Amino acid sequence: MDLLKMPEFLGQGTEDTTQRPPDLCVLQGWKESMLISYNAAVKKFGQFMKSKRESIYHLPLTPDVIYRFVTWAGRGEGDNNSGKITAQSLTKYLHGLKAWHLYHNKPYPYQTKPRVKLMLKASGRHDACIPPKPGKAPFLIIDLSNLYSYLTGRGAEAEAVSDLAVVAFWGMARLAKLTNARQHGPIPYKQGLTTNDVQTYKGATLLSIYKAKTAKPGEIQTIKLRPILSQLCPVEAIRRHLAKPSSAGDSIFAAWNTLYRPKLSGHSFKVGGASLRHAVGVKIDDIKSLGRWTSDCYQQYIKPLSQEEVTTSLSLLQIPRVKHRSI
Structure with missing residues (x-):
């Protein structure tokens, strides 16, 4: 502290x-x-x-x-x-x-x-007589795609930022919970996401998150990532970093801290992930589970998306609009 x-x-x-x-x-x-x-x-x-x-x-x-x-x-x-x-x-x-x-x-x-x-x-x-301030802006698939394309091939640090964004979006996670201030070497136990906190299964990859804002004292929350057939696949993003030489206690996305960061709010990815899922018909209970919310606080993260924004997002992911019901 x-x-x-x-x-x-x-x-x-x-x-x-x-x-x-x-x-x-x-x-x-x-x-x-x-x-x-x-x-x-x-x-x-x-x-x-x-x-x-x-x-x-x-x-x-x-x-x-x-x-x-x-x-x-x-x-x-x-x-x-x-x-x-x-x-x-x-x-x-x-x-x-x-x-x-x-x-x-x-x-x-x-x-x-x-x-x-x-x-x-x-x-x-x-x-009530004062116009409300704009809420948190959602980070959309088109933003994620543009960021991914821009950073690809620009070195390990840039690609770490790209993969971090992919995982944060699909995991509806705050950037601070996926990174650590240490740029090299192992980080203290339960002080950040490390290679030890990743569990890989055939149909999903699980990330253990410590000291989350919505967690009870001592509770470990889990980010569930599922593979998708897209360059923006979160499971592939994790796999790429696990394949790099590192020690067991190293931070997965340590390189994020050494690069100039795009001006993104740590909440932008949670807003984008929750808003897209809601727009395509994912059940509220499922969104709350994926976002690790137990109360109605999820409502502040769901923003209305236009038909064009939804169609563009699914097109970039190569997912038919009418068939998609779970992301």
């Missing part, structure tokens, strides 16, 4: 603090991604205090400060500038402030809950 990613959360406002062993033990009860989210909330609160020219503050926060923060951050009547955040985001920030108090063993002013609930409801009504 990188403590440098959460300095605001580790501090108590403007007071100097030292992390003791019990504190670090509490900290490890959260996933790093969640702590980074909490840190963003505390950082936002710090911006609020700075805007009010209150240079000294500490925990616990008072009810009045909570009310003022919600008013400052959320939208209201005649208070709709571009720096405002949605009621949904503000709710998450308040969860972060509660976790901040919990970590430092300070009492959060829970008596604010009834009034804050009404304030968030009012803010949400104003949010």
